[in-house]
Amino acid sequence: MTKWNINKGIGRTVEFKGLKAQYLFVFAGGLLTVLILVMIMYMVGIHMYLCLGFGIGAVSLIIWKTFALNTKYGEHGLMKLGAKRMHPKYIIGRKSIKSYLTRKANG
Numbered sequence: 001m002t003k004w005n006i007n008k009g010i011g012r013t014v015e016f017k018g019l020k021a022q023y024l025f026v027f028a029g030g031l032l033t034v035l036i037l038v039m040i041m042y043m044v045g046i047h048m049y050l051c052l053g054f055g056i057g058a059v060s061l062i063i064w065k066t067f068a069l070n071t072k073y074g075e076h077g078l079m080k081l082g083a084k085r086m087h088p089k090y091i092i093g094r095k096s097i098k099s100y101l102t103r104k105a106n107g
Contacts (some may be wrong), residue, residue: 013075018067018070019070020070020074020075021075021076022078022079023066023069023070026066026069026078027062027063030059030066031059031062034055034058034059034062035055037054037055037058038054038055041054
């Protein structure tokens with residue numbers, strides 16, 4: 001029986017075959033989604049070879065894109081990319097310049 005090492009130690013990120021952290025969840029979720037879609041397509045009555053072709057194509061696309069994202073953005077890259085989208089492009093200052101220059105009394 002083949003034994004797979006998933007975690008390398010305490011405090012280190014989870015890694016499996018080069019995929020790190022959140023990419024494992026993207027990979028597993030994508031494969032599970034494709035499996036469910038192929039099963040639904042087959043139960044609806046779509047031809048078996050069409051279902052298999054869709055499944056093989058979708059799985060290979062998921063594998064390719066997941067590993068490409070992993071190498072491009074690294075371990076925390078998707079979180080950084082999401083945070084960059086949430087960051088405002090510019091900050092609007094609605095106070096007048098005079099209010100920034102005058103000193104306020106304490107009390």
